[in-house]
Amino acid sequence: MPPMPKKTKKDEIVKFEIKKHHLYGAVGLLIGVAFGYLLWGATAAPVTAATAADPTSAPSIIGEATDQSSEVNDLASQIESLPRYEVPISGDDAVLGSEDAPITIVEFADFQCPYCQRHAQETYPRLVEQYGDQIRFVYKDFPLTSIHAEAFPAAVAGLCAQEQDAFWDFHDLIFSGRLELSRVTYLAYAEELGLDGEAFTTCIDDQTYAQSVQEDYNLGADLGVSSTPTFFINGIAVVGAQPFEVFAEIIDYELGKQPQGN
Numbered sequence: 001m002p003p004m005p006k007k008t009k010k011d012e013i014v015k016f017e018i019k020k021h022h023l024y025g026a027v028g029l030l031i032g033v034a035f036g037y038l039l040w041g042a043t044a045a046p047v048t049a050a051t052a053a054d055p056t057s058a059p060s061i062i063g064e065a066t067d068q069s070s071e072v073n074d075l076a077s078q079i080e081s082l083p084r085y086e087v088p089i090s091g092d093d094a095v096l097g098s099e100d101a102p103i104t105i106v107e108f109a110d111f112q113c114p115y116c117q118r119h120a121q122e123t124y125p126r127l128v129e130q131y132g133d134q135i136r137f138v139y140k141d142f143p144l145t146s147i148h149a150e151a152f153p154a155a156v157a158g159l160c161a162q163e164q165d166a167f168w169d170f171h172d173l174i175f176s177g178r179l180e181l182s183r184v185t186y187l188a189y190a191e192e193l194g195l196d197g198e199a200f201t202t203c204i205d206d207q208t209y210a211q212s213v214q215e216d217y218n219l220g221a222d223l224g225v226s227s228t229p230t231f232f233i234n235g236i237a238v239v240g241a242q243p244f245e246v247f248a249e250i251i252d253y254e255l256g257k258q259p260q261g262n
Contacts, residue, residue, distance in 0.1 A: 101136040142225055
């Protein structure tokens with residue numbers, strides 16, 4: 001992967017340049033989406049940059065597990081044929097779970113994205129409940145600034161909350177939808193969580209983590225990410241706010257590969 005471009009302003013605007021390797025990555029992600037269609041009989045289109053602004057066009061891929069051995073074998077061959085992406089985890093990333101967890105889910109998300117909110121409210125809690133410490137969750141910022149004006153400031157605020165070990169609580173409040181996203185909202189949530197208000201305010205006003213947000217975005221773009229949410233489950237790309245069943249199919253398959261006793 002080429003080195004990240006250096007930025008000279010903290011309040012920089014996220015820019016996306018289409019490069020050949022971006023297109024290759026996007027093709028791989030589309031293969032991942034097609035895989036979901038094959039496994040779960042989807043009829044709706046996945047979230048794309050074009051549909052992300054329209055909350056009425058959310059995908060609805062619903063699948064059911066099967067006990068038929070031939071189909072199980074087919075599932076295995078399809079998963080094994082998919083590309084697996086290496087997604088580096090940095091010190092600024094919000095991580096929930098053990099480094100030794102057999103499943104790592106990396107999410108590229110936008111705090112103002114309605115589909116990311118759907119995942120956070122409906123699917124993420126079920127994954128935590130069902131799989132617990134078997135999953136390590138990693139959150140990376142991918143603010144779609146062309147359609148979400150508060151995506152970048154909210155991402156910075158999230159990392160300011162992480163500075164005080166409160167990212168995941170802040171994450172839950174942001175995605176609760178209780179308050180419209182704004183500086184006032186971030187400060188209100190920080191107060192609700194009992195954070196050091198002065199330190200938090202300075203952090204968001206100084207855009208302390210703007211470069212970290214930009215680097216997450218750049219990484220996602222290099223991997224071919226173009227919409228939110230996009231997930232990598234042990235490196236397998238899953239695009240859109242897919243239902244719990246889609247995640248469970250892949251996670252259960254991955255857990256089935258683990259040596260006995262793990």
